[in-house]
Amino acid sequence: MNKKYLQNFYNQYKVFDFLHTIRQCGIISFWIFLSVLFTTSSSLLVQEYPGKVRQYTHTIEFDYVNWTFDAFWQKFLQSSIRLEDYLPEKQPSGIVREYLRSVRQISQLESQINVIYADPKITDKVAAAKSYQLQLDQFNAYKKQLAPYAESTLQSQISTILSENGLTLIGQPIPPVLYHSTPLPMALIVSPRNKIQQDANISLLADMTAGDMAALEDEVMKNLNVSALVVPIGGVGIYPTMVMSTSDLSFLAETVAHEWTHNFLTLRPLGINYETNSDLRTINETTASIVGTEIGKQVLKRYYPDLLPPESEISTQDTTSDTSNPQATEPEPFNFRREMHTTRVQVDKLLAENKIDAAETYMEQRRQFFWDNGYMIRRLNQAYFAFYGAYADTPGGAAGTDPVGPMVRALRKQSSSLAAFLNQISMVTSFDQLTRMVDNPPAG
Known part of the structure; x- marks a missing residue:
């Protein structure tokens, strides 16, 4: 300088x-x-x-x-x-x-x-x-x-x-x-074993080692009979916003905009009710992800056009490949979102049948499957899905068949602008209210 x-x-x-x-x-x-x-x-x-x-x-x-x-x-x-x-x-x-x-x-x-x-x-x-x-x-x-x-x-x-x-x-x-880049806290996520539901999200010191994380998870799971996982986070919507230090400008811009959206919503009914239930948490996180992605891409397009990812790459990341063609001769590349979606759907089915041990055995088998395909997931359990399943701005992935994310995306699709979408959804206080908004869009 x-x-x-x-x-x-x-x-x-x-x-x-x-x-x-x-x-x-x-x-x-x-x-x-x-x-x-x-x-x-x-x-x-x-x-x-x-x-x-x-x-x-x-x-x-x-x-x-x-x-x-x-x-x-x-x-x-x-x-x-x-x-x-x-x-x-x-x-x-x-x-x-x-x-x-x-x-x-x-x-x-x-x-x-x-x-x-x-x-x-x-x-x-x-x-x-x-x-x-x-x-x-x-x-x-x-x-x-x-x-x-x-x-x-x-x-x-x-x-x-x-x-x-x-x-x-x-x-x-x-x-x-306002944001400040800094080493971010880790988050301890706790879910019941018999269903996927975030019951606790506790921010921990940033310098925990993998051994520290595993030891804490084991202790909590053993003594409380719950599912637990320590996860990294990309940002925290306090004020000023806390954002991880990164050299990826696309991620940085999207994260700052994502966390600003949480700040925006905190002043309105949707954000005020963030912790009321899992549906509202998912609505909050999916909304922030949609806004963050759109604003982040516009920032890059305006100020850093050379850093925009190719459209073909974006399309590949956001869609699920068609596997119905029997004439295909070349093996498909591994699709993380599709495979994680498949995993979540099966886990939900097993838990609904109260087959908790079978669900946990299946998740460990799938974790090893992901590992073999280059995705180093340290622990795949109910807490994993409780945390990552709330970010449902794109189809598939850890959200499984949860209808909340698709409903938020539907409202964005029928909204005339990003501002119209954000101002409307910020007034939501229940999933039923969101459903009515989508089913009864304003005339004109």
Whole structure:
């Protein structure tokens, strides 16, 4: 980053300007209100978790309060400076690209260091990793320097796309788009064994090892007779939004928009009722996924067109191959979504017949099948489907035959615009209400 842009700021910015002070006080008050609102919402969810589960997690739970206020302070400083105003017109997207390059380089260096420490032939591992560690430290410092500029730029770009989609009030998304990339907490998902239902979702420390996860799962399952799974997450819809650090801009843009949608819905009936039942949770998550995907693609199309995936690749990911042609001679490529859909349907059938042990044996067999085909699923159980089945923005996959996702997609299809869809579904408080909306679309 050229220092002259920051120098311009320090030379021109009038800290004691009265009008500016009034404006900043307003921003502080508004952001504090939103931060408390979303943090309080998250805290209430934690207090509602079954106490029997939390006895195993209370010492390793993620601290949302401290994270939120630290992120809030950083975002306030960014807003005060308006970093994007001190970049040349054509440079903001370049800053984002450079930030992503640094993230990618950090990942590669960490991988190289891990290989050194895992190689039994290398005796002096510290010496062998020294040059890589030095580079890693430099890139981490570089990434930290770039992060405020990259985040401010992407926030501004997503806000522009939201505005063009009619999702703003007086030109401003409410709440404003704010995110911070950070190591994300893990999530402990708990489901009953006799049915697929998320009974608990507890955020845990980000640095858990695979061994830590397995040990916690085993302890919870053994002592409480439930299904449990620790899963990674891509983002958390607190405020500012928490988003994982990634070099994949498509994923990043979609995730920021996805989590902003949760913030949007939290101020409306659908989001307020997120934890009321599994149907409303699925409606929330599927809605956020639909909005995130559409906004994310528009951001790439506008600002980073060279990073858009080919249409043929998108089609392949979103559709299920036709297997009815008896003349086909070449074996089909492995279709993860189709196979996972098949798995979920059979598991639901076995559980409905109260064949719990048979369902769990089947899931382990299928897990090994997925593993053999390149999908390294650590544990496939009821908790897996309870978590991943709620994201039903595309057909098939872990949602199985659950009608909620298709109904949300049907409402989007018949809506005249993304804004019309989001504003309408944000008022939903039950699956029956959503069904009536789809069955009785507004005239004209």
